[in-house]
Amino acid sequence: MSTASVISRSKQLAARAEKVIPGGVNSPVRALKSVGADPIYFERGDGPHLFDVDGNKYIDYVGSWGPMVLGHCHPRVLEAIEAALAHGTSYGAPCRQEVEMAELICQLIPSIEMVRMVNSGTEATMSAIRVARAFTKRDIILKFEGCYHGHGDSFLAKAGSGLATLGISSCPGVPEETTKLTITVPFNDLDAVKKAFKEHAKEIAAVILEPVVGNSGLILPKEGYLAGLREITSQNGALLIFDEVMTGFRVALNGAQGRFDIKPDLTTLGKIIGGGLPVGAYGGRREIMEMIAPKGSVYQAGTLSGNPLAMAAGLAQLKHLQQADSYVRLTNKTDLLAKGLTELAEKKGGMKVAHITGMITVFFTDKEVVDFESAKQCDTDKFAKVWRKLTDKGIYWPPSQFEAAFLSTVHSTKDIEETIKAFEESV
Ligand code: HOZ
DSSP: OOOOOOHHHHHHHHHHHHHGGGGSSSSSSOGGGGTTOOOOOEEEEEEEEEEETTOOOEEEEEEETOOOTOBBBBBBHHHHHHHHHTTTTTOOOOOOOHHHHHHHHHHHHHTTTTEEEEEEEHHHHHHHHHHHHHHHHEEEEEETTOOOOSSGGGGGGTOOHHHHHHTOSSOOSOOHHHTEEEEETTTTOOOHHHHHHHHTTTTTTEEEEEEEEEEOOBBBTTHHHHHHHHHHHHHHTTTEEOOOOTTTTTTTOOOOOOOOOOSEEEEEGGGGGTTTOOOOOEEEEEHHHTTTTTSSSSSOOOTTTTHHHHHHHHHHHHHHHSSTHHHHHHHHHHHHHHHHHHHHEEEEEEEEEEEEEEEEEESSSSSOSSSSHHHHHHHHHHHHHHHHHHTTTTTOOSSSSSSEEOOOOTTTTTHHHHHHHHHHHHO
């Protein structure tokens, strides 16, 4: 444990990092600015736990923002990586594992008839809208306030996640011409979508959304909302793209689309399918995906795409998740945490808890959170105070009101009880 008189190793690393990495971090939320803390540098993970460079142990609810659904260092995943590692780290050429990965994704997610592997969720969404534009011969993309689809130019308008955390509503460096091609409307409001289609009939190439929003905190779709979007897009000749980078293989084996029984035209994936290694994918209807080069002329490429290590890790994780009780266990664990936190919210007030299998958010507000506007009404100062107390008690909760927390299949009942107790003592 660090003491006040000694400069912690995290602080020492942060001082060095600030000189050579913008803000000292490789992704903005990690700077912990909005919660009034200094970056924590981590050394290792083990099951549901993380250990920082100062030797502090945490129950981890970030889970690398989604991939660690089986916890850190799962033996099956490590074995698969070790076996693949012995054969080299990258070929820049096709490999057996990428074929197996594509077959498994197509088998588990029926709306995906063909899939292309990329290296991150950002690449997946950028590529998905390119092929959607090519297929529909239209340019406008409709997205939702508070949804986050990575840092591609088209997606940074009224985005959630780090932009919401830092209060950046539009990003310098994105050409105005690009911004004009993105329409944003509130989530969970079908009338707003209908109005946008009325105003831009035959111009909207695609509607893209997180079917369960994880980047404004967790926001569930209202009853009938996703079906309504499916109907409107079909009627208007636009594609429906589900960004399941977070929800894919997490809220159910067949993702949010399986859980809510909606068939999008295209789906983007990432996180879990890489087992913690860098990965992304986009896939969907065959006639759309066949437009991608070299089958078609929509260009998209990548040296590390279908990387054998990432494929091996992802395959091992997906195969393990296919085992009978994975999602029952993940659901039960999430429900247990949600029950404890909901009881606390009812007792204390000023808190609302949203959850679905493997994901949870505590919003510091009295009102239901149904969209970005209501998420932004939360008391972020209170969130920051509670976050700091939780961290001191060894709970590593996502450092932003606008991020969902992630559970794994290996969080124990004891871990969850400790977490509820830490919340009781912190709010
Ligand atoms: N914006 C990411 C989660 N929604 C955080 C990425 C990171 O800091 O690793």
